Amino acid sequence: MFVGGPLQKISPDVVIGEDTYVADFVNLYGCKIGRNCKIGTFVEIQKNAVVGDRCKISSHTFVCEGVIIEDEVFVGHGVVFINDRRPKAATAGGALQNESDWQVRPTRIKKGASIGSGAVIMCDVTIGENALVGAGAVVTKDVPAGAVVVGNPSRVLVKE
Amino acid sequence: MFVGGPLQKISPDVVIGEDTYVADFVNLYGCKIGRNCKIGTFVEIQKNAVVGDRCKISSHTFVCEGVIIEDEVFVGHGVVFINDRRPKAATAGGALQNESDWQVRPTRIKKGASIGSGAVIMCDVTIGENALVGAGAVVTKDVPAGAVVVGNPSRVLVKE
């Protein structure tokens, strides 16, 4: 059973499954995390993000609203997800944007996929089952099941 | 009005404008941040960096000395700025380098620009008004106003 410590920020609305380990220096709010996961140091997971069972979310990674991570997914260190293709700080009228000013775009990481460290995952993307995103790849379109992708922008190196 | 909390490191010389929100797990020193901004989790902003009004500096981002961010700029998650083209840990004589051993190189992000998550911004660069730096781009030269740049090294995808 999970209990937040003095070096963790976990809002009361976070749902965390049994046997899941959460490191210190994390910021979690409004998200759902499954059973038997490991959540590393310096991780932020936003509201409405979902992490399945037996996942690893490694240190320095940011999981934003709109991201659904299925079971048994490995997310490396320093991975960044995205939910807005044209981010702006302010509205045309000069006010700081708030949630009503943009629409969250979805991302789905399917069962058993692995995302290498330092990868950047654009929104409107699905990464297929057991796919491998190479370290440092910038993923801008769907990755087929079982494929290996690398590069910026990422391209398929190995098909299933 | 800003008050530092127990999970924030904000040195007394930081100037923060009204209505600016600063998350926990931040390290801010010697910098100036404008009004009505949002500063995310796991952000470090060094001395002599300047952030304008109505800016968003998202989680996991590092803003170094020499960076001037004008008003209404969006900086995504995990963005890294740079102020030294040839960093070295030690001097030729074998001592750890200190501030007198290098010269800070400048970077300017102009009004209304947006920097996508995971981007790396080399020094001696100006990013023009309302430009968009794509996620994961490595920017090595100036970006024209209104342009969209992507890739490593970044190239112009769309002109204004």
Add this chain to the structure above:
Amino acid sequence: MFVGGPLQKISPDVVIGEDTYVADFVNLYGCKIGRNCKIGTFVEIQKNAVVGDRCKISSHTFVCEGVIIEDEVFVGHGVVFINDRRPKAATAGGALQNESDWQVRPTRIKKGASIGSGAVIMCDVTIGENALVGAGAVVTKDVPAGAVVVGNPSRVLVKE
């Protein structure tokens, strides 16, 4: 002499040399760090990693098990090291992987090298003496002594 503070996570088995400065918001365990180094904010260094003398490990950087950093090495901000070429969250049997399920692959950074911010360093790699890895580079193979490499994947821009 080093003493851990309330915003640092430093396990008792960490060895830290004299005159080494360690910032707040760090997670260090089972590693060895030499003398006269600077370890920045939001840094994690795992067990069995070694950092030499007079090194700078800048903010937001992750140093994993299997990494040996020799003396006088500069590691920029947001740098990620790797020790597994085919990471998976779970075993074929559906259990969360633990240490017995993979073999740590090594990385060595030789004396006087500099690694630019935002770089990703694949495992099974040696970066030669006084080499410079450009900002945002994704290093997938050995870097010769004195060379400058850039890009994703990185290529040699300047030989010694």
